[in-house]
Amino acid sequence: MIKVEQLSNGVTLVIEPMDCVHSAALGIFVKVGSAYEDTQTSGISHVVEHMLFKGTKRRSAKDIADQMARIGGDLNAYTAKEVTGFYGKVLGEHLYEAMDILADMITNSLIDEAELRKELGVILEEIDMYNDSAEDLVQEISQKESFKDHPLGYQISGEKEVVSAFTREKVVDFIQKHYVGSNIVISIAGNVLMEETLYKAKKYFSNIPSGISEVQITKPLFHYDLSMIHKETEQVHLCVAYEGVDYEDSKTYALSLINSVLGGNSNSRLFQKIREDMGLVYSIYSYSASYKTTGIMQIYAGFNPTQLKTILPVISQCIEELKASGMTKTELMIAKEQMRSEMLMGLESTSSRMNHNGKNLIYRGRLIEKESILEKLELVTVEDVQQCMTDYMKSGSLSIVGNCDDLDTNWLQKNWTGFF
Numbered sequence: 001m002i003k004v005e006q007l008s009n010g011v012t013l014v015i016e017p018m019d020c021v022h023s024a025a026l027g028i029f030v031k032v033g034s035a036y037e038d039t040q041t042s043g044i045s046h047v048v049e050h051m052l053f054k055g056t057k058r059r060s061a062k063d064i065a066d067q068m069a070r071i072g073g074d075l076n077a078y079t080a081k082e083v084t085g086f087y088g089k090v091l092g093e094h095l096y097e098a099m100d101i102l103a104d105m106i107t108n109s110l111i112d113e114a115e116l117r118k119e120l121g122v123i124l125e126e127i128d129m130y131n132d133s134a135e136d137l138v139q140e141i142s143q144k145e146s147f148k149d150h151p152l153g154y155q156i157s158g159e160k161e162v163v164s165a166f167t168r169e170k171v172v173d174f175i176q177k178h179y180v181g182s183n184i185v186i187s188i189a190g191n192v193l194m195e196e197t198l199y200k201a202k203k204y205f206s207n208i209p210s211g212i213s214e215v216q217i218t219k220p221l222f223h224y225d226l227s228m229i230h231k232e233t234e235q236v237h238l239c240v241a242y243e244g245v246d247y248e249d250s251k252t253y254a255l256s257l258i259n260s261v262l263g264g265n266s267n268s269r270l271f272q273k274i275r276e277d278m279g280l281v282y283s284i285y286s287y288s289a290s291y292k293t294t295g296i297m298q299i300y301a302g303f304n305p306t307q308l309k310t311i312l313p314v315i316s317q318c319i320e321e322l323k324a325s326g327m328t329k330t331e332l333m334i335a336k337e338q339m340r341s342e343m344l345m346g347l348e349s350t351s352s353r354m355n356h357n358g359k360n361l362i363y364r365g366r367l368i369e370k371e372s373i374l375e376k377l378e379l380v381t382v383e384d385v386q387q388c389m390t391d392y393m394k395s396g397s398l399s400i401v402g403n404c405d406d407l408d409t410n411w412l413q414k415n416w417t418g419f420f
Helices: 044-051 061-070 092-108 113-132 134-146 168-178 194-205 252-262 269-277 305-325 329-346 350-364 370-378 382-392 409-419
Strands: 003-006 012-017 023-030 074-079 084-091 184-190 226-230 236-244 283-290 295-303 397-402
Touching: 003 194, 012 194, 012 350, 023 092, 023 350, 044 074, 044 084, 044 113, 044 168, 061 074, 061 092, 074 092, 084 092, 084 350, 092 184, 092 194, 113 134, 113 168, 134 226, 134 236, 134 295, 134 397, 184 194, 184 350, 226 409, 236 283, 236 305, 236 382, 252 269, 252 283, 252 295, 252 305, 252 329, 252 370, 252 382, 269 283, 269 295, 269 305, 295 305, 305 382, 305 409, 329 370, 329 382, 397 409
Parallel strands: 012 184, 226 397
Antiparallel strands: 003 012, 023 084, 023 184, 074 084, 236 295, 236 397, 283 295
8 A cells, every 4th residue: 555645744645564674775866867957957957966975964974975875765866858867776674764754854964065066076077077978978969959949958967167157155045945855756666564654754854944946947949950960989879759649648658668679679670670780789779768847769870881871871771761660569568568668667666666656746746556557558559650650750850979970970960851
């Protein structure tokens, strides 16, 4: 049985006891990320995530790490486009100690000026690390160009010149605006006692200030552009992006199945054709993401620059064949079974249950039962898939990162719109 309760300060709490497990997972989901920022605050959600580990009124940064280690637990965090998450996993017997640590981080962090300056240096190194990875960079550029001048296109870690100028006052102000009760979901799953866990959660998380964040995410205009970034690499890294749908749109199921058949796994059309049959790449894959107001589907490939004129038409051909002839019934059946298996097997872990419940509440404001997801997935037909291909894969944006001197850029600029 899953229990959802709203605390007096507006925090939403969800608890799911799980029999026959030893562990318990705890997650704090805050409805804020790079999509809630502007040009002056780009990257600040990520900075806040880092700073909440740097010491509180009761614990130093080392105390936080040592006390989690002492109970054999894992503690981590992440920043995404529309959510910042803090999570821990421990044995059920240590859940309340983990609650105490995480609650202290969320409500009592010092945001010390000296620590901030030091941590900003760490974050600038992290930005450089991602920028050094051409595979990561081309996908960041793809979203930036597709959602041009909209916060959904911002790099999650921010721009270096903006991040390096953040002050303690700006960071604290951002926390006070967004880390409020109505913006927070606390999700717990695993070896827990329902009533005692509810009592402890109220005790530890009642100090989160109440309040409502007034920031609203708007729907971006999708741009179909060609962008090229020169970088000294052995491979060229390519990303094609198509507009998708928001996570409340029923067509997310059809688009997820398209992704699975097109490039989502090793039996997909792109992988089998371009890697297995033609031997032109080591890595090629596709994936999709849905947000509050829109979505995106992306295809990535890394290859030798001399193969560009071969690979681009083949990627386009795979897409056009899927649009023209549709997905076979066998492909649809296999894709459904892969997605069904992935979801059900994933939900066998306490961390996955905690994430499933927490993200549904933070994104949608309600729980969605797995049976409902599987039922909607099963109802998708070959005709639904083909209609989605027609509607959403009419044209795409193209981003390339690599040694552009080795590319026939005149040919690329002349022909790319014919491919995507």
